[in-house]
Amino acid sequence: MSRVVPALWPCGAAAPCSEPRKIHEVFFFLAIYCISVGTGGHKPSLESFGADQFDEDHPVERLHKMSFFNWWNSGLCCGLLLGVTVVVYVQDHVSWAAADLILTAVMALSILIFCLGRPRYRFRKPAGSPLTPLCRVAIAAFRKRRLAADQLHEAAKLDKGRQLFHTDKLRFLDKAAIVEAEKQSPWRLATVTEVEEMKLMINMIPIWITTLPFGICVAQSSTFFIKQSTTLDRSIAGGKFTIPPASTYALAAIGMIAAVVVYDKILVPFFRRVTGNERGINILPRIGIGMCFTALSMVVAAAVERKRLKSDSNSMSVFWLAPQFLIIGVGDGFALVGLQEYFYDQVPDSMRSLGIALYLSVIGAANFLSSLLITVVDRVTEKGGKSWFGKDLNSSRLDYFYLLLAGITTANLAVYAFVVSRYSYKNVRKTTVGVDDFYDADARNMA
Structure with a gap:
């Protein structure tokens, strides 16, 4: 609206301007808050609702359910790929208004498709407050x-x-x-x-706490990693096209999709045959594997940043950042998807939407902790002579910060391993309950 409605243009008819008008700020922050409220409302509910479509007491559906979060995240990553490539290109070369209209149309179409499928969904019987x-x-x-x-x-x-x-x-x-x-x-x-x-619920508290360092590392991929790309040579095709900085995040999505496909189609069938475990790899070890990749990505990021500081960043290709993006994407494919499955599967049956909200709270709290850690490190290193976070990246020492995160994550892995060794998974009594007993058959025909 701020690009289409003239009355909402930041400067009216004049451009450029020094600061936006008050009405423009109001509409901008209103849009941001609407996105936050909408995400907080639909994401936990929709994700758990999708997993609820599988009957855990049906042997075939039970196995399909174990793959649900893998393919759910693959779909999200495909959307992310389009978002940071096609939509970003439209923003840069057409207009922000056109890009926002495309996104609005996509959301409207997704809501329509969701509503059309309503008669075929399975609905859990209401069970009161969990x-x-x-x-x-x-x-x-x-x-x-x-x-x-x-x-x-x-x-x-x-x-x-x-x-x-x-x-x-x-x-x-x-x-x-x-x-x-x-x-x-x-x-x-x-x-x-x-x-x-x-x-x-009590046993989840140590798991929640020990996954926060992982979330702090993930926060760097959408902040400092992107900022690094702005200082590097992003031209391709002989300089005819310049990659937008935000598009470099597509590498993390590619890494995650690759990890999920390899995990679901190769690793799980292999370990099912070897161990006899229907999951192949238990949820918490899967998260631990992802944490290892995340720590490795911080080490690689530190090495790349050190090379960037020592060389001419204008001639250094942005694809030097590819390893750290891909590795952290692989880590997400193990840990992030594992966290979703853990907080859905290990909560009481009546609290699964709340469980997904707990997963989201790990990422949200980790982002706050990342900001707090940066503030603390900035003040401590500034007192030591020179802050690790200067006015620009060339006067900063992000390599030191990445190594600090790698050290924190590695130390946390030892604590996480101890917590996992004492953890007891939810042990459900086997029943012969059928899908029609567990779900409200009348609710399937709700309009």
């Missing part, structure tokens, strides 16, 4: 904190979700399931499954 059972467990365990865990209560059949096996960890929560009388209030007596769901 936080209520967790609160009941906490309150019941506190009320019976002085009792010795003996006979534990479990419902013969759950109204919603699946039963979980009892585990010996966090045993103080088991007190919530101690039977005191024949009839007890739900706020004084919880089932074993509800207790185990509470344990699952």
Whole structure:
């Protein structure tokens, strides 16, 4: 709108201008906030809704579900490729208004396709607030904190979700399931499954914390990596075409797509035959592999940046950045997709949208921590004589910062490995529940 409606032009009819008008700022930030609110609302819900279309009690659909997040992210990366190449080209060579109209049309088409498929979707039966059972467990365990865990209560059949096996960890929560009388209030007596769901959420806290350094490294690929590309020679085809800086991010998307395809089509079938594990590689080791690639990408980025500082960056090709983009893309293919699967699969069945939101919170919190780390490093190194972050990249020492991130990620890997070694995956009791029992058949025909 700011490019199409004359009244919203930053300078009106005059150009250039020193600063935008107030109404232009209002519309700009309103658009940015709408994107943030929309992403926060649709992304957790849509991703978990897509995975819910597979029946976990059906042997074939169960295997397909394990590949869902791989192909979901492949689709996202394909969209990203078009976004940082075609759309960016339109922005630079046609107009921002044309690019924004293209994106608006694509979103409108996607909403239309989504609505047309509504009669064929599977909808989970509403199960009330997913936080209520967790609160009941906490309150019941506190009320019976002085009792010795003996006979534990479990419902013969759950109204919603699946039963979980009892585990010996966090045993103080088991007190919530101690039977005191024949009839007890739900706020004084919880089932074993509800207790185990509470344990699952508590066990996620160390995993969430130890994946933050990975997120900090990922944040550099869309910030400092792009900034590096602006100082390098981006001309191709004999200087006839110049690659936009934002388009270099396509290399990370290519790396991620390649990693996902190799993982899903080669590694998973191979390890299924070798280990007998239906997943091939368990979720948490997969995330750890991705973290290793991420640490390696920081080391490579430091080496490339050191070469850039020592050479004439105007004659140094932007494709020197390709290794660090590709490696961090491969890391995303393992860790980022693994995090999505972990936070979807290991939360209680009624909290899967919230689980995907927890995954997104890792990336969001990591971006804040990245900014905080940069601020701290800037102030500390400035007191030491010269800041690592100068007025431009040529007066900065990003190579030192990348090595610092590599060191933090490597040290964190040791902590992560310890946490994973003590982690217990969700252990579901096998049932013969069919898809029509688990899903609301009437809801499929909702208009």
